[in-house]
Amino acid sequence: MSNKSSPIGIFDSGLGGLTVFKAVRRLMPGEDIIYFGDTARVPYGTKSKEAVISFSKEIAEFLSARGVKLLVIACNTASSLALEEVRAITRVPVIGVIEPGARSALGATSNGRILVTGTTATVTSGAYRKVIKKLEPGAFVFEKACPLFVPLVEEGWCGKKVTKLVASEYLAPLRKRGFDTVILGCTHYPLIKKIIIKALGGRIKIVDSAQATALEVRADLGARDLLNPARRGRERYIASDAPDKFKALAFRLLSIKVKNVEVKRF
Amino acid sequence: MSNKSSPIGIFDSGLGGLTVFKAVRRLMPGEDIIYFGDTARVPYGTKSKEAVISFSKEIAEFLSARGVKLLVIACNTASSLALEEVRAITRVPVIGVIEPGARSALGATSNGRILVTGTTATVTSGAYRKVIKKLEPGAFVFEKACPLFVPLVEEGWCGKKVTKLVASEYLAPLRKRGFDTVILGCTHYPLIKKIIIKALGGRIKIVDSAQATALEVRADLGARDLLNPARRGRERYIASDAPDKFKALAFRLLSIKVKNVEVKRF
Structure with missing residues (x-):
């Protein structure tokens, strides 16, 4: 069962979804967030619908097993092609960016x-x-x-x-x-x-x-009384490949200082 | 055991390796060729060494199981990062482009x-x-x-x-x-x-x-007395995603008319 201290799960094909991560963090500083970037298979934008659905379901299952209280698909391509399919296999609410x-x-x-x-x-x-x-x-x-x-x-x-x-x-x-x-x-x-x-x-x-999606995340958690009142939430970053490049790009593109990136290969 | 009528296996992260395919076809019109493009995970050029090795081994095993007499890694990135690792798990000779x-x-x-x-x-x-x-x-x-x-x-x-x-x-x-x-x-x-x-x-x-690699392919097959004397070899195209895009790009970029692309997902 989800509770206030459960993390929010956010995933993207790579690093772009960190713009959504940043907006969520700014609006809800107390939340624990797990961010997953599928850097082994990035980009999604040139792949087929079947592939994007299959990748998205795999990640949704992975994050669900980590007890997230809400799942955000922070990737326009995956939100466009796989939102319904991910919802069908996920117990918690799933919010896309579209x-x-x-x-x-x-x-x-x-x-x-x-x-x-x-x-x-x-x-x-x-x-x-x-x-x-x-x-x-x-x-x-x-x-x-x-x-x-x-x-x-x-x-x-x-x-x-x-x-x-x-x-x-x-x-x-x-x-x-x-x-x-x-x-x-x-x-x-x-x-x-x-x-x-x-x-x-x-x-x-x-x-x-990004901002609109973060507002929807807050509205959903508020409605379910699941907002975390903590002062400072934790972040966890997971990527399917190249953790060092993830760190470097996160800093260069978005000024996010990532200390540690775990690797999960599919 | 390989024989003259066994196919040549060629793989690439996507379509670029078709330049090698074309050179091989021109030089050895009698050969059967299986071309594999890893379009679900393309590009390789921005991925880590570990990921490229793992993808390449998976494809090499897949092509080996189809009885190829020679394996060509028609991708510079995979040839750079995974040649030794592919050779270690493959019984037939493996030729890279480097x-x-x-x-x-x-x-x-x-x-x-x-x-x-x-x-x-x-x-x-x-x-x-x-x-x-x-x-x-x-x-x-x-x-x-x-x-x-x-x-x-x-x-x-x-x-x-x-x-x-x-x-x-x-x-x-x-x-x-x-x-x-x-x-x-x-x-x-x-x-x-x-x-x-x-x-x-x-x-x-x-x-x-491409041309230099095709010459090496012919030299290797000649030395092992495995050149196919047939007049017109067959082609088989396999991709891990988006067969229609494969067809369209093969024609647009390389003027290759591909009738059928099989899909093999990993």
């Missing part, structure tokens, strides 16, 4: 025209479009895959001319389409937020799912 | 100054440098990781300005270092060969390992 992001975008838009950026798998799944249209059938949603953003961010080229050129290649043709809101539908994208805004012409509201 | 490429470079260079380009894992392993220095201790070898080349090629941006800019970012600072030969130490790189040459200033000999 619905919180979609709601956030609907709150932000004035003209109902929303652009979604993400990996090929997320965009192909149409997950954001489906959720937005269910909540607001009148909204106009356009989805654009930007597969080079993740490798560019992981190369640390967040401010380089090359990255601006890639963003412009993907997004400049969409400038005249009247979008007033863009969803950063991949956890790496907030790291090149300014470049994305500029490529889109400058005047556009940005929605990233 | 040694043929290194020999080819030593044949091509006039001044003994060789530049090696590749993935982060290949470059970090120092595999090319070690082999070259063993064969020719007086050679000067410099290795440069170019991790964005693979995603750029897979995006199909082989002629774009962005790709030129990335190549220039990686390679232009090396122009004045007097290299007369560059090894394309990743099976994707031949697809942007011209851009790489230009970024290096234009006057440099290019070595890709």
